[in-house]
Amino acid sequence: MSNVTITLPDGTKKEAPAGVKIADFVKDSIGPGLAKAAVFARLDGQDVDLTRPIEKDAALQIFTSKSPEALEVARHDAAHIVADAVQRLYPGTQVTIGPSIEDGFYYDFFREKPFTPEDLEKIEAEANKIVQADLPFRREEVQVAEAIALFEKMGEKFKVEIVNDIVAKGAKTLTLYRHGDWVDFCLGPHGPSTAKVGVIKITKSSGAYWRGDHRNPMLQRIYGTAFFDKKALDAWLKQREEAEKRDHRRLGKELDLFHFHPFAPGSAFWTPKGTAIYTALSSYMRKLCLDNGYVEIKTPLLYNKGLWEISGHWGKYKENMFLVEDSDTKEHDFSLKPMNCPSHHLFYGFKKHSYRDLPLRFHTQDVLHRNEAAGSLGGLTRVRQFAQDDAHIYCREDQIADETKRFVQLLDKVYNALGLTYVPKFATRPPQRLGDDALWDKAEGALKSALDGLGLKYELKPGDGAFYGPKLDFDVCDSIGRRWQLGTFQVDYLAPSKDRFDLTYIGEDNAEHRPVVLHRAIFGSFERFIAILIEHFSGAFPCWLAPVQVTLVTVADRHLDYARSLKEKLRGLGYRVELDERGMTMQAKIREAQLQKIPFTLVVGDKEVEQQAVAPRRYGGEDLKTMPVTQFVELLQKEAAVP
RNA sequence: GCCGACAUAGCUCAGUCGGUAGAGCAACUGAUUCGUAAUCAGUAGGUCGCCGGUUCAAAUCCGGCUGUCGGCUCCA
Incomplete structure (x- = not known):
């Protein structure tokens, strides 16, 4: 039998007979300690089970229970185990999918009756019994026809649908994973056995739509998490308790900052103390904008639908707008503004602009209303009435890069002042978009060169831009590591166009040109930003923001x-x-x-x-x-x- | 909007098997006047979210509505 050369992460090369199982290789050639701690392996960049054979020369990396990657695999194991537990306890329940997610995993089931809290307790106990049983995970490669027959026989209609989907994409075979008598179609990898998972904790259940589409059947989702040992679970539970103590809704009551009333769902009542914070931030932002070349304007809150037809909101955003009946016509012809942009565009159009006016930067902190779905409201982070530290910059194309740089510097100053660290996300052209490629090349190039010029590290979100232009989103990390999207910077070629707001300026050549609009915000909304600051500072505000100093x-x-x-x-x-x-x-x-x-x-x-x-x-x-x-x-x- | 849970005094919560409510803190009154994280005593405060049903009797059981919470969906 021929040998293969296996390269370890430190560069060491080892020989082993071709076809050796990874687990055996690790035990014999590296050490039994590592073999015992191993959860899965990475073979030439591909994540695989320890039971897989090494057929050719390859780079091998072993992940033990100390690595975050292994915890992710273990949580996926846990999802399988929970699904097994559910089907043991509630026969007839169909399985769908169960990925691991940040902080744990979930599994979606199809079942007439939702799970009760008592059910969840039983499921958790059953799942941990399966962990104790130490059942090995077994991988099996089968023909798709065989898999379809298997799941059809089991009555797993959703699984059949998933398999059919991947068949449509051209797959001929797929992998099954079994532990004990339970089987699921899954890419893997999985850990060596159920015992490796350690301890499973069911956290909550909820409804979730099949494939995330609200027209599809409602599934029952069970959320849980898993840790390699109970100590880690306890530490996690404790940390969660600490996070609850700084929940802005709780601190809002304890520090007497704001209230909500059933007569105005999703709209806050600010106490004198809460108002002090709000005003301090508002004045701060106003001054910052005025000091940086913006002008402040105020525009109406209520508009005839004519505006929304031009902006496109009437077609695309109507269900999120609060419509107001005109008492003369008895028609819902008016709406409270959900955004400032259309009114800023109208404002721009009040007079003819010269290239010398640009960039023109309009700052507004007006009240906005959005009729958010009742079920999505929550504290100050998702409200129906709020104000943004909004601004729209009207500039020439060749000014985009400089404006981007100015904005990013301003944002950096604000976030630094508050001790918030952030990650810019660069969202590029989406598949469905307006404007030709040359335009997008220019816009994306301008954003990119501004980021590069500032030496900022950023994440790329290809295809995630708005349909009218690329954007930068700024994800802020608060003091307990949660991420929130706050600041945003968007390039908009659409709004100034002929069939929208028809915005122009007279250039040096004495001809009409179209400006580009940059939408931007640093706080996002004052309401949400204050919620994040409350939690970030745990209610102990720096003196300049403290409601009582x-x-x-x-x-x-x-x-x-x-x-x-x-x-x-x-x-x-x-x-x-x-x-x-x-x-x-x-x-x-x-x-x-x-x-x-x-x-x-x-x-x-x-x-x-x-x-x-x-x-x-x-x-x-x-x-x-x-x-x-x-x-x-x-x-x-x-x-x-x-x- | 969808699934589930929850809703008792200003706040945090108790209330067993259906027999018309209780604590701590806060408030108020009185006494105390104190040197860096809780002085003592007393008083008052509730159509048990709202509407309906079952029952001799409902905070408690059932239905509807509203709101909140956890998710889903949505999120320019």
């Missing part, structure tokens, strides 16, 4: 007059100050100030009154010792400075 605590009631005068003084300087006059002890008031995460608590007693001083304490407990009021004002000035 300073709270005054008196040692005894006789110090109240002094405290009141201090409050007026600081308020007069423009700071947000509170004085708690309730008849509680100083200690209780300090505790409350800490729970409210107020940046500075000023304690005043006999000593402070006498010396015209304050004793500041920072959020977190640092005692700054008694200092003159003037000195504290200097400190506050520094700490509360807008970045």
Whole structure:
């Protein structure tokens, strides 16, 4: 028998007989320890089971339970195990698909009755029994006809449909994976046996449409996660608990920032404290825009449908708009604006523009309404009424690159100031699009050169651009690692066109030209951005954003007059100050100030009154010792400075 | 919009088998005047989300609606 040469990741080359199973090779030629810890292998870049033979010279990498890749495989194993458990407990339930996802896995079933919470408990117990049973995963390659016959016999109609689909794509054979008596059609790879999975936790269930299409039957989806050992699961559960503590809906109540009422679903009521944050961000963004060559405009909130017909919203977005009945015509001819762009385009058209006007940058923070599906509303992250830090830039084509650079720099400044890290995503031309390739080449080239010029790393999302132009989306990572798409920058050649808004400018050649529109936002929406900041800071805002920046605590009631005068003084300087006059002890008031995460608590007693001083304490407990009021004002000035 | 769960005082929650509600915190009153994370006592606060049904009797069981939550769909 001939030998094959196997190259390990460190470059070591080893000889083994051709056809040797990966597992055996690892055990005999590398070490039994690794063999025991191995979950799957990568053979010449392809992920495979450890039971696969090595037929030719190849590079081999082994993934053990320490690697994230192996955890992903184990979670896919877990999905199979859960499906097995479900079919053991509830015969007649059909399986569909069950991938591993970030943080776990899901499996979709077809079944008349949804799963109850009690069902899920039973399923979890059954799944972990299968784990304990240590059943090996077995891979089997079969002809498609054989697979179809098998699934038809089993009554697995959805599986038959999936197999037929891949047959249509030209597949002749496919792989089955079995553990015990259970079988699924699956690409793999899988771990060596069910025991390797460790521990399975069912987290939730929900409905999900077959193939994600709401016209298709509703399936029952079970979500779960798996870890190689219970300790890791416990750590994950604990981390989830911590995340719940900083949930903006919870902190919104605890810190008294906003409310919702059933009479206005999806629209927030902002308390004085919440409003303070909102206003601070709004003023900050306004100043930033004005300082960077934008002008601020305000446009109407309500428009005749004529506008939406030009913009295309009436055809494409109508179901998301709040229509308003005209009391004269009794027709729903008006709509609240869901976006600012059309009104900005109208504004641009109010006068003739010269090339000297460009780039023209309109900033607007108007209120927008979108009739989001009832079931999709949630806290401040998905609302029906909100405001964007919106702007539209009207420029010449040759100015796109520079405008992109300016925008990215502005965005970088804002996110850095708030401690948010981000990843730009470059979304290029989609299959269905307007405009010719030369136009797209130019637009994409401009975005790319701007990103390259700034030395920014970005991810590519080919084909994910808007139908009217390429875009950059900015995914922000918050302090607990969750990602949110906030900022956006989009190139739009469509809106200025003849049959849309027919926007023009007079060029140096004294002829009419069409500007390009750049849609852009940094916060995205104030509502959602505040939600993310609440969770990012866990409610402990930096001083410039804190709803209450300073709270005054008196040692005894006789110090109240002094405290009141201090409050007026600081308020007069423009700071947000509170004085708690309730008849509680100083200690209780300090505790409350800490729970409210107020940046500075000023304690005043006999000593402070006498010396015209304050004793500041920072959020977190640092005692700054008694200092003159003037000195504290200097400190506050520094700490509360807008970045 | 679809699937499921949930809805009790301002907040967090208890309320067993159907017998018309209870705690802590907050509020209010009084006493206490205290040096860096909870002083003590008392008072008040609820058509148990809304509408209907079953029952002698409903917070509790059933149906509808609204809202919230977890997903799905959608997300210029």
